[in-house]
Amino acid sequence: LPAGLSQWxxxxxxxxxxGTGLAEMGAELLSLPCLHTLLAKNNRLGGPGSLPQGLGQAxxxxxxxxxxxxxxxxxxxxxxxxxxxxxxxxSLGGNRLHGIPPDIQELQSLEFLxxxxxFITAIPPELAKLPSLRYLVLCDNKIQSIPxxxxxxxxxxxxSLxxxxxxxxPREILNLVHLEELSLRGNPLVVRFVRDLTYNPPSxxxxxxxxxxxxxxxxxxxxxxxxxxRYLSLASNCPNPKCGGVYFDSCVRQIKFVDFCGxxxxxxxxxxxxxxxxxxxxxxxxxxxxxxxxxxxxxxxVAAHRMxxxxxx
Amino acid sequence: xxxxxxxxDNGNGKFNLMILCWGEGHGSSIHDHTDSHCFMKILQGNLxxxxxxxxxxxxxxxxxxxxxxxxxxxxxxxxxxxIGLHRVENISHTEPAxxxxxxxxxxxxxxxxxxxxxxxxxxxxxFYSQYGERTVC
Numbered sequence: 001l002p003a004g005l006s007q008w009x010x011x012x013x014x015x016x017x018x019g020t021g022l023a024e025m026g027a028e029l030l031s032l033p034c035l036h037t038l039l040a041k042n043n044r045l046g047g048p049g050s051l052p053q054g055l056g057q058a059x060x061x062x063x064x065x066x067x068x069x070x071x072x073x074x075x076x077x078x079x080x081x082x083x084x085x086x087x088x089x090x091s092l093g094g095n096r097l098h099g100i101p102p103d104i105q106e107l108q109s110l111e112f113l114x115x116x117x118x119f120i121t122a123i124p125p126e127l128a129k130l131p132s133l134r135y136l137v138l139c140d141n142k143i144q145s146i147p148x149x150x151x152x153x154x155x156x157x158x159x160s161l162x163x164x165x166x167x168x169x170p171r172e173i174l175n176l177v178h179l180e181e182l183s184l185r186g187n188p189l190v191v192r193f194v195r196d197l198t199y200n201p202p203s204x205x206x207x208x209x210x211x212x213x214x215x216x217x218x219x220x221x222x223x224x225x226x227x228x229x230r231y232l233s234l235a236s237n238c239p240n241p242k243c244g245g246v247y248f249d250s251c252v253r254q255i256k257f258v259d260f261c262g263x264x265x266x267x268x269x270x271x272x273x274x275x276x277x278x279x280x281x282x283x284x285x286x287x288x289x290x291x292x293x294x295x296x297x298x299x300x301x302v303a304a305h306r307m308x309x310x311x312x313x
Numbered sequence: 314x315x316x317x318x319x320x321x322d323n324g325n326g327k328f329n330l331m332i333l334c335w336g337e338g339h340g341s342s343i344h345d346h347t348d349s350h351c352f353m354k355i356l357q358g359n360l361x362x363x364x365x366x367x368x369x370x371x372x373x374x375x376x377x378x379x380x381x382x383x384x385x386x387x388x389x390x391x392x393x394x395x396i397g398l399h400r401v402e403n404i405s406h407t408e409p410a411x412x413x414x415x416x417x418x419x420x421x422x423x424x425x426x427x428x429x430x431x432x433x434x435x436x437x438x439x440f441y442s443q444y445g446e447r448t449v450c
Contacts, residue, residue, distance in 0.1 A: 042407055070337070070407040071406070071407035093407060094405075094406035114338075114406070116338045135314055137337075139338050157314060158314035160338060162340070180314070181314055183340070185340075185428055189429070
């Protein structure tokens with residue numbers, strides 16, 4: 001970027017430097033106090049110096065709303081980018097990302113996140129901590145599973161997952177009440193019933209976390225290291241209506257096919273906190289009454305009916 | 314949040330002329346053309362067209378891909394039900410695409426197909442805008 005940019009154009013609001021072969025964007029950006037849209041797609045950005053130092057302290061951190069870095073060479077999300085707390089729209093489509101940093105949750109104003117066309121293999125549950133996220137694109141990646149916590153994205157209206165490596169979805173996906181669009185094609189979704197009751201015994205951290213949550217042990221951020229506070233916030237509720245338990249990473253997994261009015265059979269994975277817990281959907285459960293079984297079936301089919309509009313769009 | 318269909322001209326009931334706007338990554342389902350002629354011209358960007366065979370009557374397997382191609386700016390394509398079914402997608406993650414479509418006779422319902430099973434489902438197609446005015450559903 002030319003030095004003196006901010007002196008010539010101090011009131012600059014939109015800067016489009018797409019397709020210019022740019023490899024670095026430096027300090028010239030830091031003194032543009034009105035910049036709300038920066039488009040830098042199809043360049044050679046991705047190495048060190050792609051974004052300027054001191055971005056977190058610059059006016060840009062609060063003023064920038066839209067950032068498009070698609071079609072560049074980013075192999076990881078640059079940490080400096082996560083300081084842009086005013087960002088509403090971020091595109092890193094068509095780069096070389098292998099993952100999403102958990103600190104993505106710092107972008108609390110994010111509404112639109114485009115990460116299609118990368119090499120992403122997994123989604124951090126922290127992505128679910130974006131309360132305003134409405135449009136999430138993860139298509140054309142190498143994602144093998146969706147964390148159940150993603151169902152906490154209550155603002156989500158559109159989720160693009162096509163062309164990945166998903167074999168099933170978490171049952172919790174049915175909880176996304178505002179979801180209007182969901183694309184799933186080009187995934188090796190299992191079409192036959194798979195009885196998979198693998199269970200890794202919980203770690204000590206998991207057992208402690210479960211106790212803290214189920215016994216409502218009070219804690220404040222000052223009591224625990226930040227990493228543990230975050231860990232505790234990622235607890236998921238056991239879907240068994242008779243169990244008030246929670247789980248973190250250790251759970252029993254069972255695949256249940258939810259029928260969308262005889263047209264699609266979506267394999268949904270649901271997680272139980274322990275093998276002793278009976279699944280709300282399991283026909284082999286001894287302890288649950290037929291009443292609670294049919295309640296859970298109804299809940300799933302109501303959600304499935306709503307989702308039907310989504311899948312067929 | 315998905316591609317939009319914008320009606321431009323209804324040819325006194327003889328045809329529908331519309332402009333489709335595709336964001337990055339947007340694609341259509343596999344669909345038929347309800348016994349009509351369908352012409353498509355790329356006005357901006359690129360669109361990938363994948364042709365499929367009609368599924369067997371009691372189809373219960375993966376649908377058969379016939380061919381695929383990427384249509385560039387100003388290229389035209391044509392399809393009708395005797396040729397087969399297709400899926401159209403903007404596979405770019407950086408550029409939107411715009412296409413011009415001519416359907417004759419006009420139709421507002423078609424069948425969409427599940428690639429994994431060949432099952433079809435009738436859908437009603439809607440317009441995002443007509444003659445420049447946003448269509449409220």
